[in-house]
Amino acid sequence: MSARILIVDDDPVQRRLLKGAVERAGMTADATDDGTKAVKLIANAEEPYDAVVLDLVMPGMDGLSVLAWMAENGHGTPAIVQTGLGGIETVVKAMRAGAFDFVVKPVSPERLITAIGHARKAGTKERASGGGVKITGGFADIVVASPAMDRILSLAKRAAASDIPVVLEGESGVGKEMIARAIQMESARRARPYVTVNCGAIPASLVESILFGHEKGAFTGAVDNHTGKFVEADRGTLFLDEVGDLPPEVQVKLLRAVQSGEIETVGARDVRKVDIRLISATNKDLIEEVKAGRFREDLYYRLNVFPIHVPALRQRKEDIPELARHFVRRYAQSTARSPHINLAPEALALLTAHDWPGNIRELENAVHRAVVLCETETLGADLFPQIAAQMPGYDLASRRHSGALEEMSWVPSIEFDPVKDQGPAMIGFEDQGAVQTHEPEGALNAIASNGQIRPLAEVEEELIRFALSFYDGQMSEVARRLGIGRSTLYRKLKDYAIDPGKPLKTAA
Numbered sequence: 017m018s019a020r021i022l023i024v025d026d027d028p029v030q031r032r033l034l035k036g037a038v039e040r041a042g043m044t045a046d047a048t049d050d051g052t053k054a055v056k057l058i059a060n061a062e063e064p065y066d067a068v069v070l071d072l073v074m075p076g077m078d079g080l081s082v083l084a085w086m087a088e089n090g091h092g093t094p095a096i097v098q099t100g101l102g103g104i105e106t107v108v109k110a111m112r113a114g115a116f117d118f119v120v121k122p123v124s125p126e127r128l129i130t131a132i133g134h135a136r137k138a139g140t141k142e143r144a145s146g147g148g149v150k151i152t153g154g155f156a157d158i159v160v161a162s163p164a165m166d167r168i169l170s171l172a173k174r175a176a177a178s179d180i181p182v183v184l185e186g187e188s189g190v191g192k193e194m195i196a197r198a199i200q201m202e203s204a205r206r207a208r209p210y211v212t213v214n215c216g217a218i219p220a221s222l223v224e225s226i227l228f229g230h231e232k233g234a235f236t237g238a239v240d241n242h243t244g245k246f247v248e249a250d251r252g253t254l255f256l257d258e259v260g261d262l263p264p265e266v267q268v269k270l271l272r273a274v275q276s277g278e279i280e281t282v283g284a285r286d287v288r289k290v291d292i293r294l295i296s297a298t299n300k301d302l303i304e305e306v307k308a309g310r311f312r313e314d315l316y317y318r319l320n321v322f323p324i325h326v327p328a329l330r331q332r333k334e335d336i337p338e339l340a341r342h343f344v345r346r347y348a349q350s351t352a353r354s355p356h357i358n359l360a361p362e363a364l365a366l367l368t369a370h371d372w373p374g375n376i377r378e379l380e381n382a383v384h385r386a387v388v389l390c391e392t393e394t395l396g397a398d399l400f401p402q403i404a405a406q407m408p409g410y411d412l413a414s415r416r417h418s419g420a421l422e423e424m425s426w427v428p429s430i431e432f433d434p435v436k437d438q439g440p441a442m443i444g445f446e447d448q449g450a451v452q453t454h455e456p457e458g459a460l461n462a463i464a465s466n467g468q469i470r471p472l473a474e475v476e477e478e479l480i481r482f483a484l485s486f487y488d489g490q491m492s493e494v495a496r497r498l499g500i501g502r503s504t505l506y507r508k509l510k511d512y513a514i515d516p517g518k519p520l521k522t523a524a
């Protein structure tokens with residue numbers, strides 16, 4: 017039987033789009049425009065829905081109240097909430113209220129279907145059969161929910177189809193090595209050696225010998241012949257982690273190896289030909305290293321043929337719930353804990369709110385620790401004290417004491433505000449939260465080209481057009497954000513002859 021999805025959204029256009037996307041993916045969709053009707057549909061359904069896609073801001077019974085009702089009445093159907101950009105507090109509240117996942121509007125059909133797929137997998141039906149985490153090393157192991165990472169992975173898959181040199185850039189712990197491994201696993205060289213070298217971890221005096229090998233007697237202490245990593249990786253893939261840390265003299269040799277496929281073993285008379293696919297990674301800004309004279313420009317261009325920038329976890333918060341659940345499953349399995357172990361909504365909210373300076377590695381470690389400490393089947397927020405301690409205003413101790421974890425009124429004071437002041441004469445819009453997903457949309461000028469302040473009506477029209485595009489035509493969200501009623505908004509659309517479907521098309 018095909019999956020049944022319930023869509024709850026007060027915006028008719030959005031409802032139709034979501035329903036269409038779900039149906040095109042071969043599922044059945046029921047759609048309704050308010051929370052009260054949704055609750056009735058859920059309560060009266062003969063078979064539980066497989067997932068609910070829930071708008072949070074609706075007149076009458078809103079999304080949070082639907083979530084609260086579902087929790088109170090024991091409806092375990094996973095809910096995916098839709099949120100506007102900049103709505104991280106709302107996301108946190110929704111997670112706390114039991115939402116399974118969230119999507120940022122406007123959600124693409126692919127992201128929606130992926131989220132529904134994950135939700136269904138995590139749903140009671142599949143949980144009952146107890147699925148573990150199998151590691152294959154390919155792209156299938158890479159947990160992804162955000163459009164930003166979707167894009168990165170589709171780039172990486174394209175790179176896997178050829179031998180093109182790839183540079184993976186990104187902060188420590190974002191998953192560069194994991195992507196490198198997946199590229200190798202899905203390339204034509206998958207059955208060949210995959211050799212990794214952490215260039216930053218080898219003493220400078222040994223890098224050359226480790227990469228290119230040495231002959232016995234080449235230098236004091238070279239008591240035997242040593243095969244270098246390039247030779248080990250011949251006909252396969254060499255992953256150079258922290259490539260930005262290579263000393264200059266090794267950079268010259270690397271350049272030669274990349275240009276001609278020839279390596280010079282230390283102390284050997286002849287050069288040797290190797291056939292290597294090179295993937296490099298760095299958490300430095302390589303071009304800055306070039307500018308500072310620490311990295312050779314010619315080598316930079318040789319290595320950086322196919323650059324992939326992996327965004328920090330705080331720039332793709334949509335991945336956090338998915339990743340957290342993935343690590344819970346993995347560590348529940350590896351520490352022989354119950355496969356039914358799960359994350360309390362409050363814990364999920366806390367994890368989603370945190371900025372993760374150590375990225376996925378930090379998240380993984382936090383979850384691992386929590387699973388080891390957990391004595392029940394639910395990981396509560398109290399098992400993440402080190403994260404709670406970094407949240408301004410989050411007082412775990414008093415909550416634990418009062419046992420009132422679920423009743424918290426805490427909302428994280430984190431910056432996720434799309435509207436930022438960009439100078440005295442401008443009101444700027446910058447999407448901090450999804451650097452890879454949404455381009456900055458521009459700015460509203462307060463000053464006209466003649467140097468005078470612009471008329472209020474003109475700025476108002478521009479702001480409304482921008483808000484419509486920003487919230488993808490979600491009238492209730494636009495009205496709420498602008499602080500006006502929906503009828504006022506409709507009147508202004510008429511006054512300014514704005515087509516909500518194409519708000520920016522006719523903009524001045």
Ligand SMILES: Nc1ncnc2c1ncn2[C@@H]1O[C@H](COP(=O)(O)OP(=O)(O)OP(=O)(O)O)[C@@H](O)[C@H]1O
Pocket residue numbers: 157158159160186187188189190191192193194195257297298299339342376377380
């Ligand atoms: N999308 C993902 N899905 C599942 N696990 C992930 C994902 N991204 C990263 N990880 C896990 O997070 C940890 C850190 O990832 P990885 O070592 O690939 O990061 P990195 O960017 O190479 O870090 P560094 O620069 O410090 O070497 C690993 O245990 C990896 O398995």
